[in-house]
Every structure is written in C-alpha cells, then in structure tokens.
Amino acid sequence: MIRNLWLKLIAPIDGPLMAFSGLLLLVALVAVGxxxxxxxxxxxxxxGVALAVMRxxxxxxxxxxxxxxxxVYFFGVLLLIAVALFGDISKGARRWLNLGFMRVQPSELMKxxxxxxxxxxxxxxxxxxxxxxxxVAALLLLIPVALIARQPDLGTAILVFSAGFFxxxxxxxxxxxxxxxxVAAAAAAPFAWxxxxxxxxxxxxxxxxxxxxxxxxGFHIIQSxxxxxxxxxxxxxxxxxxxxxxxxxxxxxxxxxxxVYSEEFGLLGNLLLLILYSLLIxxxxxxSANAATLFARLLAGAVTLIFFxxxxxxxxxxxxxxxxxxxxxxxxxxxxxxxxxxxxxxxILMSIHKNRMLVQK
Amino acid sequence: MEFKNPQEELERFRSRIAFAGGxxxxxxxxxxxxxxxxxxxxxxYYRTRAEENRISLVPIVPNRGLIVDRNGVxxxxxxSAYTLEITPSKVKNLExxxxxxxxxxxxxxKDRKRFHKLLAESKNFESLPIRTRLSDEEVAVFIxxxxxxxxxxxxxxxxxxxxxxxxxxxxxxxxxxxxxxxxEKIEEREVEDNYRGTEHFGKTGLEQHYEFDxxxxxxxxxxxxxxxxxxxxxxxxxxxVPGNNLALTIDARLQEIAEKAFGDRRGALVAIEPATGGIxxxxxxxxxxxxxxxxxxxxxxxxxxxxxxxxxxxxxxxxGAYPPGSTFKPFMALGALTLGKRRAEQTISDxxxxxxxxxxxxxDKKGGHGSVDMYKSIVHSCDTYYYMLxxxxxxxxxxxFMGSIGLGQRTGVDIDGExxxxxxxxxxxxxxxxxxxxxxxxxxxxxxxxxxxGYNAYTPIQLAQATATVANNGVMFRPHLVxxxxxxxxxxxxxxxxxxxxxxxWKQEHIxxxxxxxxxxxKEGTGARAFAGAEYVSxxxxxxxxxxxxxxxxxxxEHMQANLRDHALFIAFAPVDQPKIALAxxxxxxxxxxxxxxxxxxxxxxxxxxxxxPKSAAPADEQAVEAxx
Numbered sequence: 005m006i007r008n009l010w011l012k013l014i015a016p017i018d019g020p021l022m023a024f025s026g027l028l029l030l031v032a033l034v035a036v037g038x039x040x041x042x043x044x045x046x047x048x049x050x051x052g053v054a055l056a057v058m059r060x061x062x063x064x065x066x067x068x069x070x071x072x073x074x075x076v077y078f079f080g081v082l083l084l085i086a087v088a089l090f091g092d093i094s095k096g097a098r099r100w101l102n103l104g105f106m107r108v109q110p111s112e113l114m115k116x117x118x119x120x121x122x123x124x125x126x127x128x129x130x131x132x133x134x135x136x137x138x139x140v141a142a143l144l145l146l147i148p149v150a151l152i153a154r155q156p157d158l159g160t161a162i163l164v165f166s167a168g169f170f171x172x173x174x175x176x177x178x179x180x181x182x183x184x185x186x187v188a189a190a191a192a193a194p195f196a197w198x199x200x201x202x203x204x205x206x207x208x209x210x211x212x213x214x215x216x217x218x219x220x221x222g223f224h225i226i227q228s229x230x231x232x233x234x235x236x237x238x239x240x241x242x243x244x245x246x247x248x249x250x251x252x253x254x255x256x257x258x259x260x261x262x263x264v265y266s267e268e269f270g271l272l273g274n275l276l277l278l279i280l281y282s283l284l285i286x287x288x289x290x291x292s293a294n295a296a297t298l299f300a301r302l303l304a305g306a307v308t309l310i311f312f313x314x315x316x317x318x319x320x321x322x323x324x325x326x327x328x329x330x331x332x333x334x335x336x337x338x339x340x341x342x343x344x345x346x347x348x349x350x351x352i353l354m355s356i357h358k359n360r361m362l363v364q365k
Numbered sequence: 366m367e368f369k370n371p372q373e374e375l376e377r378f379r380s381r382i383a384f385a386g387g388x389x390x391x392x393x394x395x396x397x398x399x400x401x402x403x404x405x406x407x408x409x410y411y412r413t414r415a416e417e418n419r420i421s422l423v424p425i426v427p428n429r430g431l432i433v434d435r436n437g438v439x440x441x442x443x444x445s446a447y448t449l450e451i452t453p454s455k456v457k458n459l460e461x462x463x464x465x466x467x468x469x470x471x472x473x474x475k476d477r478k479r480f481h482k483l484l485a486e487s488k489n490f491e492s493l494p495i496r497t498r499l500s501d502e503e504v505a506v507f508i509x510x511x512x513x514x515x516x517x518x519x520x521x522x523x524x525x526x527x528x529x530x531x532x533x534x535x536x537x538x539x540x541x542x543x544x545x546x547x548x549e550k551i552e553e554r555e556v557e558d559n560y561r562g563t564e565h566f567g568k569t570g571l572e573q574h575y576e577f578d579x580x581x582x583x584x585x586x587x588x589x590x591x592x593x594x595x596x597x598x599x600x601x602x603x604x605x606v607p608g609n610n611l612a613l614t615i616d617a618r619l620q621e622i623a624e625k626a627f628g629d630r631r632g633a634l635v636a637i638e639p640a641t642g643g644i645x646x647x648x649x650x651x652x653x654x655x656x657x658x659x660x661x662x663x664x665x666x667x668x669x670x671x672x673x674x675x676x677x678x679x680x681x682x683x684x685g686a687y688p689p690g691s692t693f694k695p696f697m698a699l700g701a702l703t704l705g706k707r708r709a710e711q712t713i714s715d716x717x718x719x720x721x722x723x724x725x726x727x728x729d730k731k732g733g734h735g736s737v738d739m740y741k742s743i744v745h746s747c748d749t750y751y752y753m754l755x756x757x758x759x760x761x762x763x764x765x766f767m768g769s770i771g772l773g774q775r776t777g778v779d780i781d782g783e784x785x786x787x788x789x790x791x792x793x794x795x796x797x798x799x800x801x802x803x804x805x806x807x808x809x810x811x812x813x814x815x816x817x818x819g820y821n822a823y824t825p826i827q828l829a830q831a832t833a834t835v836a837n838n839g840v841m842f843r844p845h846l847v848x849x850x851x852x853x854x855x856x857x858x859x860x861x862x863x864x865x866x867x868x869x870x871w872k873q874e875h876i877x878x879x880x881x882x883x884x885x886x887x888k889e890g891t892g893a894r895a896f897a898g899a900e901y902v903s904x905x906x907x908x909x910x911x912x913x914x915x916x917x918x919x920x921x922x923e924h925m926q927a928n929l930r931d932h933a934l935f936i937a938f939a940p941v942d943q944p945k946i947a948l949a950x951x952x953x954x955x956x957x958x959x960x961x962x963x964x965x966x967x968x969x970x971x972x973x974x975x976x977x978x979p980k981s982a983a984p985a986d987e988q989a990v991e992a993x994x
Contacts, residue, residue, distance in 0.1 A: 174381050176374075227592075230418065233403040233411025246419045250591040271404045278393045285389050293382045301378055305385065312389045316396065323399050 016062035018291070018354045024284040025335060025350055031265070031277060032336040038243050039264040040257035043338050050340035054347035061351030065359050066300045069352065073117075073124035077144075080117040083110030084151040091155075099155045111152045111160040112341050116348055118148065118164050119306035122171035127299035133176065141172050156201050159317070159329035166313045170306040174292075207327045227252045228263035229324045239270030257338040259330060262322045281315045281334075291357045300356045307349040310334075314346075420600065421590040424562030427581030428523060430608030432537060432571060434617035435848055441537055441572070443523045447499040448660070449507060450492040453484060455516030462514060463495060469510050470503055472496060475663035483542065483661045492518070497660045525565065525659045531652040533620050535680040536613075536644075536780065536846060538570015539655035541662075550576075559583050568658065569680075571611060571846060574779050578850055581608030610851040612858070614643030622972050622979060623648045626965040630955060633681035635829035635844070636948040636969060639938060641863040642833070642842025644778070645946060645973065647826075649681040683778065686786040686822035687951055690908030690958065691746045692936045693817030695879050696831060697754060698739050700766035702875040706758050709739045709878045719752035721812050726752045743882035743906065744890035748816050755815025760806055763814060764790035769869060770831040770841065772823050777843045777866075786827055789820035818911060828949035832936040836904070836944035838876050839869035880904055884941055892935070895963035901974050902941045905966065907958035908934035930954040933961035939970050946973050 029051065036047050083101060087110055091098040101108050122141055129137045145168035153161040173182070197205065210222045231247035240246070245267035247253050253263045266274055288308025295301040314334035320326030322333075332342045403411065432441035449470065456462050463480070466472055476496055483493045495517075499507070504519055511517075525540050543551075547566040551557055554577065561583060567576035584605030588596040623634050627650045634648040651673075657666055670678050679685065701707035717733030719726040728734070728748040734741065742750035755763065767773065773788020787793065791806040798804045813819040826844060834841040843864040850859045883904030887896040891907040910932040933955030938947035948966055955961030971977040 170385070174378060174385075176377060176381070227418075229403060230411050230414045232400065233407050234415035236404050236408045236412070246589075247415055250419055250589070250597065252418055252592045266400070266404075271400055274400045274404075275397065278397060282390065282393060286386065289382050289386050293379050298374075298378075305382060309385060309389075312392070316392050319396050320399075323396065323403060325395075325399055 013059070016354055016358050017059070018062075018287075018357050020287045021284070021291075021350055021353060021357075024280055024287060025347075028277075028280050028284065028335040031280070034242065035261050035265040035336055036257060036338050038245070038268055039248060039261055040338060043257055047338055050343050053340065054343040057344050058347040058351035058354070061348055062354035062358070064351075064355055066295075066297065066303070066356055069120065069303070069355070070124050070127065070299050073120040076113070076117045077121035080110055080113045081148055081151070083108070083113070084148055086110075088151060088154065099157055109341065111148075111155070111157055111164065112345055114148050114152065114164045115160070115167055115310060115345050116307070116352070118145065118168045119171050119303055119310075122168050122175075123299045123302035123306065126171065126175040126302055127297065130298050135181075138172060138175075138177055138181070141168075141175070145169065145172070156204065157330065158204055159331040162317065162329060163310065163313055163331065167306050167310050170309045171302045174302050174305045175298075204327075207329070210328070224254050224260070224328055225321075225324050227254065228260050228322045231263040231267040232323055235267040235270045235273075237271045239266075239268045239273055242268050244268060259318065259328075259332055259337060260322055261337050262319055262333050265336070266322075277336075281311065285309070285312050288353050291353050291360070294360050295356050296360050300359070304353055304356045307352055310349055311346070314342075418592075419589055421588050421596075422561075423586045423588050423596070425584035425586060425602075425605045426523070426562045426564070427583055427605035428607040429525060429540075429565075429581065430575075430579040430851075430853065431610045432579075432613065433610065434613050434615045434620075436616065436618075437612075438617040439528060440533060440613070440615075440617065441525060441527050444526050445521055446497065446524050447504050447519050448494040448522050449496040449499055449503075450494050450518055450520050451480070452492040452516045452518075459484075462517065466495065466514065466517065469506055470496060470499075475665060478665060479661045479663040482664055492520070494660055497524070525656075527655045529617075530656060531654040532624065533615065533617070533647075534570075534652040534655045535649040535682065536570055536615065536647045537655060538572040538574075538780070539568055539658040540565040540572050541568045541658045542566075542660075565659070569782075570780055571613075574781050575611055575847065575850075579608040579611065581853075582606035607853045610853060612848045612851060613846050614638065614641075614645060614848045615647065615846060616645050616973070619969065619973055620646045620648065623965065623969055624650055624652070626968045626979070627952065630961070631675055631681070631953040632951050632955065632962075633685060633825040634948060634950045634965065634969070635682050635826045636946055636973075637829050637833040637842075637844055639833040639837035639842075639944045639947045642830075642844045643848060643863070644844050644846050646948075646969070647682050647846065649679070649683075649685075651675050651677040653677045680780070680782075681951070681953070682825045683780060683783045684824065685951070685953075686784055686824055687932055687934070688819070688821045688910040689772075689817040689823050689828055690910035690932070690934050691748075691817055692828060692906045692908035692934045692949070692958070693815075693821065694743055694746065694751055695835065695883055695906050695936075696767060696770060696772075697751055697758075697763070697815060698743060698882070699835065699871065699875060699879045700763065701754055701758060702739075702878060703766065703871055704758065704762055706762075707739060707754060709875075712736045712738045713750055713753055715747055715749040717749070719749050719812065721752070721756065721809055724809055726812050739878060740882045740885060743879070744885040746891055746907065751815035752812045753815075755811050755813075756808070758815075760790060760811045760814065763811070764788055764793075769867075770834050771866070772827050772831055774827070776826050776830050777864075778826060779845050779847055783826070784824055786824050787820055787822040789814060793820075817908060825949045825951050828934070828936055828951075829947060832938055832949055833944075833947035834869065835876065835879060836938035836947045838873065839871040841866045841869065880941055883937075887937070891959045892937070892963045895959065895967045899967070899970070901939050901970065903937055903939035903970055904941050905935060905937035905963065907963055908936070909956070909958050910934060912954065930956050933958040935959075935962035935966050937963075937966045937970070939974060946970065 037044055087098060087101050092100040092102050099109055099111065101110060121144060125141055125144065145165065149161050149165045152164055210225060227247060231245060231253055234247065243249065245264060247267050248256055248264040253260050256264050285308055288304065292301050292304035292308060295304050311334050314331055317326060317329065317331045318333040321328050332339060334346050428443055431439055433439050451462065453459060463472060463477060472495060480493060480495045507519055527537060542564055543566045551560045559582060563583065567573035567579065572579065582605060585603045586599055587601040589598050589600055590596055623646045632650055634646060636645040637643065638645055653670055702709065715728060715733035715735060715737050717728050717731055733749060734745055734747045737747045737750050741747065768788055773786050775783045775785055794806050795804045810819055814821055830844055843866055845861055847861050849861060883906055884902060886892045886907065887903045887905045892905040896903055912929055912931055933952040935950045935958050938944045948969060950962040950965045952961040968979045
C-alpha cells in the first residue's frame with residue numbers, strides 16, 4: 005500500500021536528473037552550512053517547496069504546458085510593465101511588484117515563460133519556418149529583456165535573453181545569421197556602453213582592474229579571488245576558510261557562495277562541481293534530443309542551458325573573469341526564488357522525458 | 366518552398382544539441398583553467414593575501430623610561446588612567462555628542478578647547494581624548510550610557526607625569542602628542558615601525574633630546590581580525606620593552622633650593638661639577654607645569670604661558686643671552702696674563718674714568734680706585750683697569766680667548782635648541798650688519814667689551830662652563846645632564862663618560878692669580894657680604910649687566926621701572942683647592958650682582974658642600990648693599 009503510494013509519487017521523476025541535482029543539493033547544504041549555518045533550516049524549507057513544485061510540474065504533460073505558454077508569457081510581460089510603472093524601488097533598482105499581501109519579482113517568471121513562449125511559437129510555425137518567424141521570435145524575446153534590463157537587473161536580463169536565444173538557436177537559426185549578429189553586436193558595443201548604467205559600467209571596469217578600487221567596487225572581486233586562490237588544490241577544509249568565516253567575502257551565502265565553497269574545498273571541489281553540472285546538463289540535452297515534439301525539444305534544450313548560463317556566469321564572475329552581475333550559483337546559492345525556478349525547469353525536463361513517445365502506451 | 370523532412374530536421378536539431386554540449390564543456394574548461402591558475406599557479410600569492418587579510422599586527426606601546434635625579438628621586442614617571450575618547454570619523458555630529466556627554470560627565474570648556482585643538486592637528490581616524498583622568502565613578506557612569514554614544518569609548522592609557530609639577534621644567538621638558546614635525550624626525554631615523562601606535566613624543570628638554578632612548582621597543586600582538594577590523598582572537602604576542610631610564614647628574618634637592626632661592630624673581634642658574642661637566646642644577650625661572658602638555662594643552666593655558674611678560678616658556682639658562690657684566694673680568698685678566706699683555710703685579714692709576722679719543726668711560730666709583738693691580742681690579746671690580754686692558758688687547762685677541770673658553774658657542778649640552786649668544790669680533794660685526802658703515806669695528810667699541818658690556822651676550826650655561834674651566838685649571842668638559850642610561854630589561858647602566866672638549870694652554874701660576882683674586886672677591890670684595898662666615902673657601906665674581914646703557918650718566922636703580930633695572934650676575938666655584946661645584950647665576954632686573962645673585966650662590970654652596978638647608982627660601986637679602994660694583 006505504502007509502497008504503491010511511493011511508486012506513484014516517484015513515477016514521473018527521472019532517476020539520473022534527480023540523482024545529479026540531489027548531489028548538487030548536498031553540495032549546497034555543505035556550502036550553506038559553512039557560509040551561513042543559521043540559514044540551513046530556511047534553505048531546507050525552500051528546498052521542500054522547490055521539490056514539490058518539481059513533482060507537480062513533472063506530472064503535467066508537455067501539451068498542457070504548451071497551452072499555458074501564451075497566457076503565462078503575456079501575463080509576465082504585463083507584470084513587467086506594471087513593475088516599470090508602479091514597482092517598488094530597493095537598492096536603486098525597480099524590480100519588485102507589491103501585491104499587497106506579497107512582493108513578487110516578475111522577471112523571475114520570465115526565465116521559464118520566455119523559452120515556453122518561443123518554443124510554442126516555433127512549434128506553431130513548424131511546417132514553414134521563414135526568416136520572418138525568427139524576427140518575430142527576436143521581438144518576443146527582446147521586449148521583456150529590455151524591460152528587465154531597464155529595472156535595472158542585468159543578471160536576470162542576461163539569463164532571460166540567453167534562455168530565449170537558446171530556443172531560437174535550437175530552432176535552427178542559420179549560422180550565417182548568428183555570426184552576422186555576433187559581428188554586429190561587437191561593432192555596436194561602444195554604443196551599448198553608453199546605454200549602460202553607471203554602476204554597470206563600473207562593474208565592467210572593475211573587472212578589468214579590480215585593484216584600482218580595492219575598498220570600493222573592486223572589493224568583491226578581489227576578496228573572492230583571494231578566497232579561491234588561497235584554497236589551493238585541496239582547500240582549507242569545511243568551516244575553515246578564513247576569507248569566508250571572517251566575513252571578507254561579501255554576500256557569501258548568495259551570489260558569492262562559490263568563493264566560500266572553493267576556498268574550503270579547493271580545486272578538487274571545483275572539479276566535482278563542474279562534473280556534476282556537466283552531468284546534469286548532459287542529461288538535460290539527452291532528454292531534449294529524444295523529445296517527441298519540436299516544442300518539447302526546444303523547451304528542454306533551452307531549460308537545460310539555463311543551468312549552464314547560471315553556473316558559468318556565476319563562477320565566472322566570482323573567479324574574476326566576468327563582470328559582477330547578480331546571478332546565483334544554480335541549486336547551491338541560498339534563496340528560495342531561484343531554487344523554485346530551477347526545479348520548475350527540472351520538473352519540465354522530467355515531464356518531457358516521461359512523454360518522449362509520440363504515441364502513449 | 367519545400368516541405369521539411371522531419372528526420373532531417375531532427376538530425377539538424379541533434380547536431381545543434383551536440384554543439385551546445387561541446388560549448389558547455391568548452392566553457393567549463395575555461396573555468397577550470399581559471400581555477401588552476403588561481404588555485405595552483407598563483408596559490409602562494411593568494412594564500413599570502415588571505416593571511417594578510419586575516420592577521421593584523423596591533424602595536425603595544427612600551428612604557429616610557431623614567432627620569433630620576435642623581436640620588437634616584439623620580440622626576441618623570443608614568444601612571445595608568447582612563448580617558449574618554451572620541452573617534453571623530455565614527456561620530457555624526459561632534460558638538461551634539463559632546464553636549465550629550467557633558468550631561469553625564471564633567472566636561473569643562475577647557476576640555477572642549479583642547480579637544481578642538483587636537484582635532485585640528487590630527488588625522489581624523491585617530492581617537493582623541495575629550496576627558497582624561499576619569500575617576501572610577503565616571504567610568505561606571507559612562508559605561509552605563511555607552512550604548513548611546515557610538516564612536517566614544519573609554520581607554521586605559523599610560524600618562525606621563527612630572528610629580529613635582531612646575532619644577533625643573535626647563536631641563537626635563539615635556540612630551541606632547543605626535544605632530545607632523547615629530548613624524549619627520551621619526552622617519553629621518555627610520556624607526557616608523559617602532560612608533561606605530563605611539564601617541565606622544567618628547568617636545569623639549571631631556572624628553573626631546575633622549576626621546577629615542579626613553580621610548581622603548583614597541584611590542585606587537587598578532588590578532589586575527591574580521592573584515593570589519595574587529596579582533597577575533599590573539600594568535601601571538603611580542604611584549605614591548607620599556608624605554609631606558611635616565612639617571613641625571615642633577616641633584617633634585619639642590620635644584621629645589623636653587624629654584625626657591627630665586628623667590629618670584631626671573632632668572633637662571635647653572636651649577637656644574639668642574640671635573641666632569643655634570644650639571645648639578647639647571648634653573649630657569651619662572652617654571653611652567655609640564656603636566657599641562659601631556660594630554661594636549663588647552664588654548665587658554667597655552668596663551669597665558671606664551672603671553673606672560675615673565676616668559677615662563679623660555680629656557681633662560683640655554684636661550685637667554687645676557688651681557689656678562691663684570692663677571693667677564695676674571696676671564697679678561699686670564700687672557701691678558703696668557704697673552705702677556707699684563708703681569709699680575711703691574712699697576713695702573715685709576716682716576717675714576719678712562720678717556721679714549723675724547724670719549725669718557727666712567728668707573729662706578731667716583732674718584733677712582735687709585736693704584737690698581739690685577740688682584741685689586743678683580744676684588745673691587747675696577748672698570749678703568751679693564752677699559753685700558755681691552756684697548757691694549759684689541760678686539761680680536763679678546764674674541765679668540767673668550768672663544769677658547771666656550772663663550773659665544775653652543776656648549777653641546779644634552780638639551781636641544783641651545784643659543785649661541787654673541788661673541789663680538791670684527792668678523793662677527795661684518796656678518797651681523799648689512800650696511801658697510803655699520804660693518805666696521807670701531808676701537809671705541811672694544812673699550813666697553815672689556816667690562817662685559819657692549820655687544821657681549823652669553824648664555825648662563827656658557828658662563829658656568831667658562832667658570833668651571835677656570836676652576837678645573839683649564840680642562841674644559843662638555844656640560845651634560847645625564848649621568849647614566851639604564852637598560853630596563855638587562856639592568857645594565859651605560860654611564861655617560863665626561864667628555865673633555867679641550868685643555869687650554871694656561872700656565873698654572875696665571876690660573877692661581879685669577880683664583881686667588883676671585884677668592885678675594887668673596888673674602889674682602891664685592892662678594893664678601895654674601896659669603897661672610899662661610900666654612901669653606903670659595904671664589905667668585907659679581908656682575909651687573911646694563912639692560913640699557915646710560916652713557917656715563919649716573920643713575921639710581923630705585924627710580925627705574927623694574928624691567929629696565931640691571932641684570933644681576935654672579936659666577937663662583939668652591940672649594941677653591943678642589944672645586945666640586947662651579948656656577949653662574951643670573952637674576953633678571955635684579956640690580957646689583959652682589960646683592961641679588963651672590964646670596965643665591967651662597968645657599969647653593971652651603972647645601973652642596975655642607976648639607977645646610979636654608980631656613981627659608983626667601984629671596985636674597987635686599988639690604989646687603991655693596992656699592993662698590
């Protein structure tokens with residue numbers, strides 16, 4: 005009886021995906037336990053919520069998800085516009101919408117809504133895909149990205165943009181166009197520079213030479229690279245990272261948790277982390293390759309690569325090769341919102357995997 | 366337009382998936398390369414940086430060395446006290462904070478003034494005292510209210526204390542908070558590390574001259590700190606080494622008797638041990654209280670000290686340059702003997718004046734001293750004798766002889782900023798004046814030089830050194846105040862060896878003539894009244910230096926304003942056959958040397974040679990008038 009219930013509970017869950025993300029969650033508990041032990045309970049609660057969301061979504065067939073794409077997307081855009089007009093300002097950015105009983109960050113929703121929408125769009129035009137369709141897709145992509153970038157929230161804008169771009173890429177955007185756009189982007193960079201906010205420019209400049217401003221903007225990067233570098237090959241041991249424990253690392257339980265982990269577990273710990281992410285992403289790409297419909301393929305591929313974007317941007321910025329943008333380390337950083345979003349993604353992947361056969365048995 | 370082949374489409378999609386997979390691995394490879402760079406190749410560098418972050422060296426300021434007199438009486442020491450300090454950078458509104466503090470603690474206007482003075486001088490990351498020497502109750506009161514005062518804290522600090530207050534202040538000097546000028550000195554000696562955390566620095570006197578002996582070696586505590594700079598735990602500790610103690614040649618009791626002997630008069634006294642150059646007493650009165658400077662003097666007290674007409678901040682013994690008056694005569698006589706310009710028994714006839722080129726130089730005694738030899742010229746202080754002698758010797762001979770006994774030169778005493786005084790000569794005049802007609806030396810100017818007037822101006826310590834040199838038969842020592850320096854750690858004493866400067870090529874018979882005449886002064890001459898009944902044989906010479914010159918005119922001191930009265934001088938040594946003490950006394954505007962200065966010397970000798978303590982420290986006997994000067 006209980007056994008049956010259990011089997012029913014785990015029925016939609018994909019073993020390998022669950023195993024890899026489970027291992028990453030173990031790493032997360034170890035890292036949060038060192039960076040901010042008092043937040044362990046809260047993070048466990050967040051984790052419970054996120055897993056529940058995953059389990060629910062894993063059961064929703066992709067066809068249902070497809071039906072939700074359009075309303076979710078437009079609802080999200082609407083919320084973004086509302087934020088731009090009435091949003092709460094916190095730390096100099098207008099990101100939050102106060103609904104009276106709770107505050108929501110609509111940009112978070114777009115991380116999933118965007119690939120959902122674009123995958124739906126390409127599925128709809130599957131039969132005859134023309135360049136014009138890519139242009140429409142690009143428009144659907146850029147409107148919310150622009151709204152988010154304006155808030156300003158460069159980190160989320162990058163994530164949303166990349167999620168949408170992956171869909172377009174997997175949909176078959178010709179290589180010449182991709183290369184052409186790349187060249188054009190490079191040429192436009194100086195103009196884009198002028199559009200950036202001062203603090204964003206400062207972050208990029210700081211990345212180029214953090215020592216110029218060691219007590220100001222460069223402090224984050226200097227301290228996190230010191231933490232990583234001083235960790236060495238084997239690390240200083242759990243709870244023994246001086247940079248972390250003596251509070252030299254800013255935001256050490258959220259965006260900079262990788263510095264804490266890396267200081268205490270060293271190069272070997274980093275290698276383990278990269279392998280786990282690679283396995284997770286590999287499994288996601290496999291699911292994508294075997295999915296039944298174009299919608300499912302595109303959605304799975306894009307959702308999978310969101311993990312990559314998170315991981316690469318975060319580790320890149322903490323180790324000082326990318327500018328500091330507010331992107332957490334996926335599945336590891338403390339915080340409920342990102343965790344829920346990510347497990348939502350994993351749930352979608354599981355659902356797609358369960359429904360990989362066109363004709364159900 | 367062609368219909369798509371689903372299989373072909375799927376293949377293309379899968380190739381893009383494969384590409385994406387490859388791209389992911391490539392990017393992770395980049396990250397891994399970055400990690401290898403940071404964690405393997407640059408590991409040592411970052412490990413060091415992390416350690417530097419973590420470990421902070423907190424200096425532990427050593428106890429400053431003590432200053433004791435030759436008998437071990439403590440003249441400068443340290444005591445621990447609580448201060449209330451404000452770190453201006455951590456306080457939003459300073460005035461408001463001080464007002465609030467004043468409600469719970471006693472904050473005087475002078476505390477505020479001193480705080481603002483320190484604030485103006487400091488770098489703003491320092492914490493500065495608003496109150497010093499808090500009582501235990503005050504400490505308790507503040508601690509109860511501490512939560513209301515971020516940026517204000519109680520600190521236990523060592524304070525310098527001069528237990529006798531306004532006593533011997535000009536030789537001890539004082540310490541004050543470190544200023545930019547002090548930092549320059551510290552950097553010059555390259556001892557910045559040893560001064561980390563040090564807040565005080567010797568400003569004048571021995572405190573200044575022996576700063577680097579008294580300071581000690583700063584200890585360090587290795588503390589683990591967090592990013593906010595708060596100490597988490599102590600890792601290691603190197604104890605500080607207290608500064609070296611100074612044992613002085615000064616006899617505090619003698620110094621006290623000397624200072625009291627001046628009463629409320631201004632003046633200076635330097636007493637030297639002729640055989641070593643060790644200074645037994647160095648007086649400049651009025652004194653000031655050096656304790657005022659230790660935690661920063663308030664502006665009002667500072668102004669009072671600086672604007673006082675008595676100029677208590679001037680060290681008259683080293684920086685006051687006075688015409689020596691008749692105390693110059695024994696040196697003139699010795700010079701004449703040495704240069705062969707006079708024989709002791711040679712006499713002159715004194716009509717009471719000396720006529721030089723139509724200009725009349727008067728002797729103090731109307732009608733003159735009659736027939737005068739060298740002995741009588743000193744005992745009775747005959748001016749005419751020296752007018753003639755000066756003319757016979759000439760300015761350059763006088764100048765080079767007086768230079769040889771150290772007049773007009775820094776003695777090299779161990780206090781900084783000593784004045785040179787003025788040793789007049791043709792060359793000096795050329796340098797001193799700009800206009801050619803002023804640069805020329807006139808022979809008439811030599812005449813008044815002979816009786817210690819004119820351009821002559823010497824510091825009391827120079828006169829004392831010259832007197833000690835005569836007493837010591839021509840062997841001149843550098844005067845010094847420190848007898849030995851004690852290493853507080855090992856207890857070893859490093860004595861300050863007597864430093865002979867030169868031995869003068871004087872004939873003993875010449876020296877004896879002068880000594881004999883100076884003995885005569887105290888027996889039957891101008892010093893006789895002051896030394897009546899002395900149980901030892903002393904030698905002396907009185908002097909009266911004109912503040913203004915009244916050309917040949919008679920004048921009466923009583924009718925003159927006090928600050929225009931003559932300076933009274935006296936030089937002496939005793940006992941004559943084995944001199945233990947030589948001194949020079951100067952009483953500013955004291956009138957006659959015999960009357961104002963010689964009795965001070967008597968008290969000093971009585972105490973130093975016989976252990977006799979004067980009944981009262983009253984000023985010297987005003988009635989004793991020896992008009993013969």
